[in-house]
Amino acid sequence: xxxxxxxxxxxxxxxxxxxxxxxxxxxxxDERFARLKLRPAEYSxxxxxxxNPGCQQGTxxxxxxxxxxxxxxxxxxxxxxxxxxxxxxxxxKRANALxxxxxxxxxxxxxxxxxxxFERHCVELLGGEAERDHLLTLLDRLAPTAD
Amino acid sequence: xxxxxxxxxxxxxxxxxxxxxxxxxxxxxDERFARLKLRPAEYSxxxxxxxNPGCQQGTxxxxxxxxxxxxxxxxxxxxxxxxxxxxxxxxxKRANALxxxxxxxxxxxxxxxxxxxFERHCVELLGGEAERDHLLTLLDRLAPTAD
DNA sequence: TATTGTTATACTCTATAACTATA
DNA sequence: TATAGTTATAGAGTATAACAATA
Numbered sequence: 001x002x003x004x005x006x007x008x009x010x011x012x013x014x015x016x017x018x019x020x021x022x023x024x025x026x027x028x029x030d031e032r033f034a035r036l037k038l039r040p041a042e043y044s045x046x047x048x049x050x051x052n053p054g055c056q057q058g059t060x061x062x063x064x065x066x067x068x069x070x071x072x073x074x075x076x077x078x079x080x081x082x083x084x085x086x087x088x089x090x091x092x093k094r095a096n097a098l099x100x101x102x103x104x105x106x107x108x109x110x111x112x113x114x115x116x117x118f119e120r121h122c123v124e125l126l127g128g129e130a131e132r133d134h135l136l137t138l139l140d141r142l143a144p145t146a147d
Numbered sequence: 148x149x150x151x152x153x154x155x156x157x158x159x160x161x162x163x164x165x166x167x168x169x170x171x172x173x174x175x176x177d178e179r180f181a182r183l184k185l186r187p188a189e190y191s192x193x194x195x196x197x198x199n200p201g202c203q204q205g206t207x208x209x210x211x212x213x214x215x216x217x218x219x220x221x222x223x224x225x226x227x228x229x230x231x232x233x234x235x236x237x238x239x240k241r242a243n244a245l246x247x248x249x250x251x252x253x254x255x256x257x258x259x260x261x262x263x264x265f266e267r268h269c270v271e272l273l274g275g276e277a278e279r280d281h282l283l284t285l286l287d288r289l290a291p292t293a294d
Numbered sequence: 295t296a297t298t299g300t301t302a303t304a305c306t307c308t309a310t311a312a313c314t315a316t317a
Numbered sequence: 318t319a320t321a322g323t324t325a326t327a328g329a330g331t332a333t334a335a336c337a338a339t340a
Contacts, residue, residue: 005199005202005206005210006198006199007195007198007210007292008198009194009195009198010191010194010195010198011283011292012266012283013191013262013266014172014266014269014279014282014283015169015172015173015176015187015265015269016187016191017283017286017287018165018168018169018172018286019169019173019187020212020286020290020292021165021286021289021290022162022165022166022169023212023290024289024290025161025162025165025289025290026162026166039329040162040163040166041329041330044157044160044163047156047157048154048156048157051153051154051155051156051157052152052153055152056298057298057299058297058298058299059152063152063154065167065170066330066331067331067332067333068298068299068300069299069300069301069302069331069332069333069334070330070331070332071299072299072300072301089298092297092298092339092340093298093338093339093340094297094298094299094338094339094340095297095298095299095339096298096299115160118162119159119160119161122161122162122289125288125289126285126288127288131285131288132161134281134285135161135282135285136158136159136161136164138273138278138281138282139164139165139167139168140164141272141273141274141278142168142171142172142269142272142273143167143168143170143171143172145154145158145167186306188306188307203321204321204322205320205321205322213307213308214308214310215321215322215323216308216309216310216311216322216323216324216325217307217308217309218322219322219323219324236321239316239317239320240315240316240317240321241314241315241316241317241320241321241322242316242320242321242322243321243322
């Protein structure tokens with residue numbers, strides 16, 4: 001056997017393995033969502049607006065774990081594509097209320113189908129729903145979901 | 148109970164949860180390694196050079212899953228700090244052989260201590276070594292380790 | 295005074311193309 | 318011709334500071 005590269009130490013490092021796995025999954029996400037021209041962050045914004053219509057812009061940014069300042073360009077891009085719209089929040093003229101446009105509604109329907117198929121693929125790789133649930137449980141122990 | 152933000156759909160998405168967990172873990176890594184001024188990628192380079200002294204630069208980049216072009220700045224930074232050195236590969240004048248300097252050796256010793264403590268912390272959060280092993284197994288099923 | 299959205303800015307990470315010197 | 322390292326460059330993602338409008 002030839003002299004091979006020894007990555008055994010790094011391959012036991014949880015953070016390293018998380019990064020590699022996340023990077024790999026995002027690559028596949030990009031391939032599957034190329035047709036809709038949606039990046040992971042954009043998909044998550046559409047899904048969260050669909051689940052929380054009229055929600056406040058800053059609340060959305062915080063839920064996503066990104067800075068308000070960095071969310072501006074993201075939502076502006078979706079607005080420019082006609083997928084989302086920002087209205088006034090009743091009772092606070094500063095705040096933006098986020099909505100999906102009809103085009104956004106149609107897009108999230110398609111996106112959910114692609115995502116569901118991707119998730120089925122991942123669950124199969126993991127070995128079933130129980131393993132998927134276990135993975136999510138372990139990730140939650142490492143990095144608690146910020147409710 | 149007040150109207151709360153509904154993130155239940157996104158919180159079931161494996162890729163989303165992987166990204167959030169990885170981001171969270173890297174933040175903690177940065178805090179713990181602030182004293183050594185090592186970012187995750189820099190730590191991984193030092194560890195892999197320590198485990199593969201004299202290895203080729205391109206081999207290292209590929210093992211890390213980053214482009215050769217992007218590895219250049221990374222190794223140049225470590226070189227400039229006196230932690231690594233690049234020598235000639237016997238038999239190929241094009242290739243660089245990577246080594247740790249004495250300062251780099253001292254740094255990786257300290258880094259391994261910090262990393263081991265961080266890993267102990269993570270294993271505790273996960274619920275023990277068996278759960279850690281299970282997490283790594285699941286990540287490997289999702290994104291096979293490129294041997 | 296504090297908060298919401300915004301702009302400007304900088305730094306990191308990543309991706310591609312093209313160059314050089316070797317092979 | 319092909320490969321190893323390099324440079325230049327552009328695109329994302331992310332962090333902070335400061336501003337206008339509003340609370």
